[in-house]
Amino acid sequence: SQSSVDNMSCPSTPSTPTSPIPYEIQIATEDDRESILNFLQTFFFRDEPLNSYLGIITEETPRCLDLENFSLKELNNGVNLKAVYNGKIIGVSLNGILERGWLGKDDPYKHGDTKFGIILDLLERVARESDPFKKYPDCEKAMTVKILSVDGTYRGKGIAKALMAKTRELAKEHGCGFMSVDCTSHFTACALKNLGFELHYSLKYVDHKVNGEVVLNPAPPHVAVTVYTQKID
Template sequence: MTMPYPPSFQLQEKFEKLSFQYESQISEDSAISGCSTPSTPTSPIDFEIKIATNEDKEKVREFLQKFFYKDEPLNLYLGLITDENPRCMDLERFTLKDMDNGVNLLAEQNGKLIGVCLNGTFERGKMENFECTDAKFSKIVSLLDYVATESDPFKIYPGIDKAMTVKILSVDGSFRGKGIAKDLMIKTRELARQKGCGFITVDCTSHYTACAAKKLGFKLHYTLNYEDYKVDGKTVFRPAHPHKELTVYTQRII
């Protein structure tokens, strides 16, 4: 895969990307770049947030395997993860390649991983390349590259040269509605300021991700209807309702 700057799915990454209680039953603690089953908010709980390291890579992979990879709308549409093929190595490599960048966050309760917020920083005019061999995932990477080029959030922040991207924000289904995602985002903003970032961006491949971004105070910057994204004259993605578009949301933090 080749990616300029962040994601979705919240992957730059871009693909990796939200899902919360918005309007009817969208829970505020689902997946930023994903599509998870809404849940009813319950009382808050005690948990701690820490910065992830390479030593956390395998448990984060297992967490995403359970709560994110399979249900993300584009992954689901392409059948990227199935019972017969439960893992996509390119997807895992792409989402976990920067575990030691100092801005990835884990939420834990008594040592149990209950939420993740995978982030990254990117700078104006700099692009990243990702070599992808999986035919299905390559389609997603190409889409994200296209959106990165077309949307370029630096266009609306002319005086800023560095930003934070939320790639994946996902919470254990049994712990949603307890403020975990909100606290992960608060900590993400703190880290963004420490790293000299002027704004945060998130690519939303899911309708629920977009709802979550709005609830968290992000502003819509770019929209691409899936039916309008074509390769060789053919629409590439037709995910199930209500996921009809990929959106990019931003939030200025300085």
């Protein structure tokens, strides 16, 4: 059930926060493509539970162009963010704006016969079944967070929280009524829960079957893909 997914234990924040560092949150653009790609290759592509389960990125196949293009496809939309410390990217929030009725619009990234296609098929199902606009009938626009990732060295310094706060600010400026995040990772879900987001939808990986077969079964604690939302006041 949804509640059992939502009640899975989240690691509590360490009681001794690590010492702060003087980082800045900045808008990311197409000019940052190379450095964001390097960041994602180091901290996100390999560790994200579904990529990891399917072995999309390995020593033998260190790159997946479909995954890269999908992740970076809207870099110039004005709502992507980077956290920068000493000239180096230490966190990203790759965001997009959705409008009511966006479901069913053509997405050029359909590759059902590839490993990455298996993930896209899941995300498409989640989008269709969860459509968060149903939860907010008075909202016409939403901010979606596609990738939220922080350099492992700097975790515990509130960087994800700062990236989300700035994302919320941008969402407000663009007239978005709520924020929505698809979480394939239990840890991302925990981070959002701690920021006051609410569980809107969940699908256990064992319940997502293709031709009767479970196609994604990452290691615990990643048991479900979830959608967390938050109204913007």
